[in-house]
Amino acid sequence: MSYRPKLAVIMVLVIAVSFGIGGGALITASFEASLEEQINAALDDHENLRERIWLICSIAGADTQSLSQLELGRMQGLSVHGTDGTILLDIVPECLNTGLLPVPEQNACVYVQREDAYGYGLLIRSLLIWEDTTFDILVRYDMSSCYAARRIQIELFRKIYAVVIGIGILTALIISWSMTRKLKRISHTARAIQQGDLSARSGVDGQDEFGLLSQDFDAMAESLQSSINRIQSEMARQEAFMGAFAHELKTPMTAIIGYGDLLRRDNLRDETRLMAAEYIVSEGKRLERLSHKLLELLLLQNEEIQMAEQSLPDMIADVQAMVAPLMEERGIVFHCRCDSGTVCLEPDLIRALLYNLLDNAMKAIDADGVITLFCERSDTACRFVVSDNGRGMSLKDLENITEAFYRADKARSRKQGGAGLGLTLCREIIRIHQGELHFSSIPGQGTTVTVTIPARRDTE
Amino acid sequence: MIRILIVEDEVPISDLLKITLSGEGYSCVCAYDGLKASEILAKEQFDLVLLDVMLPGIDGFELMEYIRSIDTPVIFITAKSAVADRVRGLKLGAEDYIVKPFEILELLARVEGVLRRHGKLDDTIPIGGLTINAKSMVVLRDGIEIPLTKKEYEILLLFARNPGIVLYKSQIYERVWGDDYPDSTRTVELHVQRMKKKVGWQDMIKPVFALGYRLEVSP
Structure with a gap:
């Protein structure tokens, strides 16, 4: 996997995880705070209810009729039983379920949260002793709003999350692209040089690591090019030298071979014979001079001076x-x-x-x-x-x-x-x-x- | 008489060409640079031009363009054995080329070949009672054809063209077989013997030491 997607994926993952954890923690904390507040409010309300029942009983007596003036108010359901099983009051009893709660201590209450067909509810049960009668009070408060708020928050968070991740991906791509773009350019240049374009340069500006790498790279290419040029021109000179040298050799060779060949044909006049011999000697001397000078040149190039x-x-x-x-x-x-x-x-x-x-x-x-x-x-x-x-x-x-x-x-x-x-x-x-x-x-x-x-x- | 212009700036080689070709009965004129050569060509008529490629003044290839316009065959001489140079020379209309260093037999054969192609030389060579037709490759004695193999014919032609001159076995081998002379071979001896017998030159081709042969014909 190349560096570019790797970098982008890592950046996106970091954003996703940190934002997810942060958002989740925030929503949970806020939910728990509001839940606790609601429970406290419900417990307060329940206390009020108990006082009201006590007051009604004191004024009008503890019977069904007097208790029926109680209103549900914020409650979802309310039931007041005698401990002997007599039902004194039962409003929306189907959402209540006594079995879920143990019998509480006197003057204390127990509560439990429950989710059923009536939504999220808080069941509170307490015993109230009035004169010689003990009332078993069971109420239910609706907690749905609390959960609904959390759901809305989660919904909103999801949307924000998606947007943030989208922006994150975009940013990561841009950053990784802009970083690797410079590397790519250097790599392209290297490839161009490899394919023979010695004048290719990366030319990335800037004082960052990539810029410095590019400058170093270009400096290397520069010195490489100049040495290769030097070697090539040296080779061209060598080649020219060899060509000229071959020509220099060919001329006396041709004369020596030619005149020697002429001499071995035996129909020559003395005059021609002498001339041929003369040429062989003089051309031979020319070769000797040439080899002498060449040797001098060779020594100069090899010896420590x-x-x-x-x-x-x-x-x-x-x-x-x-x-x-x-x-x-x-x-x-x-x-x-x-x-x-x-x-x-x-x-x-x-x-x-x-x-x-x-x-x-x-x-x-x-x-x-x-x-x-x-x-x-x-x-x-x-x-x-x-x-x-x-x-x-x-x-x-x-x-x-x-x-x-x-x-x-x-x-x-x-x-x-x-x-x-x-x-x-x-x-x-x-x-x-x-x-x-x-x-x-x-x-x-x-x-x-x-x-x-x-x-x-x-x-x- | 056949007239040949030698264009060569190296005096030793120019002299060598002149001596060799004059000995064969050609009339030679020497020019030592391209400019001089073009001046001579403008004034006089030649049957053949021997042209060195590396010349001071006008170089051989440039000169060849000029010579082509006056329709004189050219053999160019080059020190460079580079194929590109030869191709360039031939493309410019040269008839043939000689690479330095060359042997005299090769030079003479190429010169004769070009002259014959241009009809400047007689196709038939009458020698030693034979009539050799170099064009149809037929050898006649008293009007009757003598059957020869290709190698025998080529050896015969070599002797016929170089009468009175020592032909070394190595030279014969190199000219006829076109290869370097092997150290121990009797091929040349065997072929010469057979050819002598077929054309009836037993007395005329004489061995020279153990090195070669010479054709001796009365003028």
Whole structure:
């Protein structure tokens, strides 16, 4: 049974029982009070009757005739007997029944209530001694009004009871509905999320428990959705990477298999044979480079990186020593400037990063090249700026260059022996250092790459 | 002479296609991107276009729409073995497709198949005293038909199309049976022996080491 009807039934039951018990007790108490009052009134009246009989007997003598001037008044029936059995007075005797009452003590009376064809009655019996005569007096008073009042009360109570229960049911339903409505909404939302609508929210207002539950629930759904989105975009990236990777593999594979196949047909000219062999070697080397870069990337993603305080000028001097001969060979002017100080980083990775960026800069230059490397240290961050006056890139290329295997100029990249993974590697290194990578470029005028990494690391 | 346009941006593969097809006596022109290809197509007439799907500039599918308008058969080359790509290419009106990496025999067979379908090649191949009709699959010697099984006919055709070239047993098996070559099987030997005998090429098909055979015909 669900919570809603359960709650309603319990509420209705509580109302019914408490109101029933209360009403019943009230009616009973009022009935008993009025009954007692009537009995007392009847006993008083009976006393009056006895006095009147005594008075009549004193004045007119104790005989039937004198007693016949007695009137019934509030009584239903009246009989006066002598103890010897003589009937002195008998008015409506059929409603009286002596047998129900014992013989009372002198000057006392006994009474009993009785219900018969004459309705509810009170029988009172007493003995009256006048001179030497003893009268046995039996009277009956009608108590019906008392019972009738109770019946009317019960009747009224029933009606009120029905109305109250009706209102109770209605109230219980409304309350339970309004309470469970919020729960239902949360449950609907949960189901919607289960069925794949990750953006579903319950959005129940209020500071009560349901409102708080809803807010907690929504917060949970929010974080769930964002993690799932993150995972999905990560998966999409992985998939794109795998697709690009497969393509990267297919091209050298096709060349190697094709030229190998060509070589084993033995009708080739020497010239062609040499060319085929040459292609097999160069494409094989391309595969080797690709696997090498891929391995580097893999290591970056798996290894625990140890970072340490490192002198900035020392590191830059290393990089400069590495690239200066290459620059000279190509007739490129290389400017380098570096602030003093230390930065917390992984020196090998940052060296590789800078080498990659400088290598890209060199590749972008056709003639009269100038490349600068600035290294700036502020209080909170360290900034590496590599700029060249090479070919530059379009905006569309800038958006994609860190994607694996993306090349702004495919044919040239091949010639220069790029695996298409250099900037992907850089991006990973910067991610590990919690830094940022920024490109700005003007086609035909050059490119500037800015890497910012935090200077200090919180030791966790 | 049959003229073929090769549209492929990877120079090694473009060269491979050119060397292979030129060796078979086709005249080849290479284009390294889609734009260049469309310029060449606007100026010159070709019998066949070999088209890579992943191209800089205009991509292969876009180019195919253009080529369809000038009614030149297309075989597209795709690195993606994705079925969706192949279906898309064929729907756009390509005659056939080749998935990278490919073998030379496969490339040649597909090129020949398409050219033959379009009537650009002679249906009959006269070779070694035989006349092979590739359309009706009938082999004649001096006007008399030689009965061959389907496999024998296919092996014969393979030799006839690649005279003077070593055909490895594995290649023959893969081309004719369309399956990966099992490690130990004499199927190829048995079929070649029987075919040789039936068409009278006992002296012309020579074994090359233990690896394969070569058809030697005087020009």
